[in-house]
Amino acid sequence: xxxxxxxxxxxxxxxxxxxxxxxxxxxxxxxxxxxxxxxxxxxxxxxxxxxxxxxxxxxxxxxxxxxxxxxxxxxxxxxxxxxxxxxxxxxxxxxxxxxxxxxxxxxxxxxxxxxxxxxxxxxxxxxxxxxxxxxxxxxxxxxxxxxxxxxxxxxxxxxxxxxxxxxxxxxxxxxxxxxxxxxxxxxxxxxxxxxxxxxxxxxxxxxxxxxxxxxxxxxxxxxxxxxxxxxxxxxxxxxxxxx
Ligand code: FPP
Numbered sequence: 557x558x559x560x561x562x563x564x565x566x567x568x569x570x571x572x573x574x575x576x577x578x579x580x581x582x583x584x585x586x587x588x589x590x591x592x593x594x595x596x597x598x599x600x601x602x603x604x605x606x607x608x609x610x611x612x613x614x615x616x617x618x619x620x621x622x623x624x625x626x627x628x629x630x631x632x633x634x635x636x637x638x639x640x641x642x643x644x645x646x647x648x649x650x651x652x653x654x655x656x657x658x659x660x661x662x663x664x665x666x667x668x669x670x671x672x673x674x675x676x677x678x679x680x681x682x683x684x685x686x687x688x689x690x691x692x693x694x695x696x697x698x699x700x701x702x703x704x705x706x707x708x709x710x711x712x713x714x715x716x717x718x719x720x721x722x723x724x725x726x727x728x729x730x731x732x733x734x735x736x737x738x739x740x741x742x743x744x745x746x747x748x749x750x751x752x753x754x755x756x757x758x759x760x761x762x763x764x765x766x767x768x769x770x771x772x773x774x775x776x777x778x779x780x781x782x783x784x785x786x787x788x789x790x791x792x793x794x795x796x797x798x799x
Pocket of ligand 1: 573574575576577591593594597616617636639
């Protein structure tokens with residue numbers, strides 16, 4: 557693999573998809589796919605940390621996922637809690653800060669407490685940020701930001717009649733984080749599915765046919781290699797970039 561370590565994406569965001577189909581293709585239960593998916597989370601976090609990726613955002617549970625059968629939601633919540641407890645030590649050892657975005661107050665109380673405790677324990681680290689999108693939908697995030705602004709305007713805390721793009725970002729869950737440079741979706745689906753709609757304005761999109769439980773280091777490096785072969789023009793011309 558020929559990665560240019562000077563041209564790494566600063567922020568990678570991943571829509572981890574295909575756990576269910578991976579399990580079905582093996583005649584196993586969907587939950588087995590999620591457990592194998594959690595192993596890949598560990599592998600990909602480790603790989604990003606080793607490469608020097610500064611921000612990794614993982615779409616772990618969407619707002620829309622609350623509509624899944626209760627048994628699957630319960631299994632995913634139990635897995636999330638277990639993962640947060642088991643991986644804490646590794647996060648601390650590798651100086652990875654864990655944060656979350658989304659309407660996390662909707663999570664079961666024991667999961668939310670484990671999440672907050674992991675965030676608190678890792679709050680002082682700055683080698684890499686692992687951002688979990690939980691109970692997340694981009695439209696919900698944007699509307700919560702708009703509603704906070706309306707409330708602040710009403711209360712006189714926000715006095716201006718104009719808001720800039722940069723200032724609006726401070727109202728989003730991702731306040732303080734750079735926009736993703738590379739958004740990856742696994743499992744052959746070519747959709748964004750309500751993920752980081754505002755923040756992905758100029759992200760490079762990469763779609764892999766591989767199901768998430770099979771998406772390992774090599775797959776990630778392939779995605780980064782493809783990213784590095786693209787020209788990011790941000791609306792300018794190629795000639796302008798070469799000057
Ligand atoms: C999508 O696959 C995946 C999810 C809804 C959950 C993602 C969860 C994990 C990868 C494991 C736990 C996460 C952490 C952070 C420990 P799907 O179920 O929609 O698959 P399908 O489209 O094939 O049915």
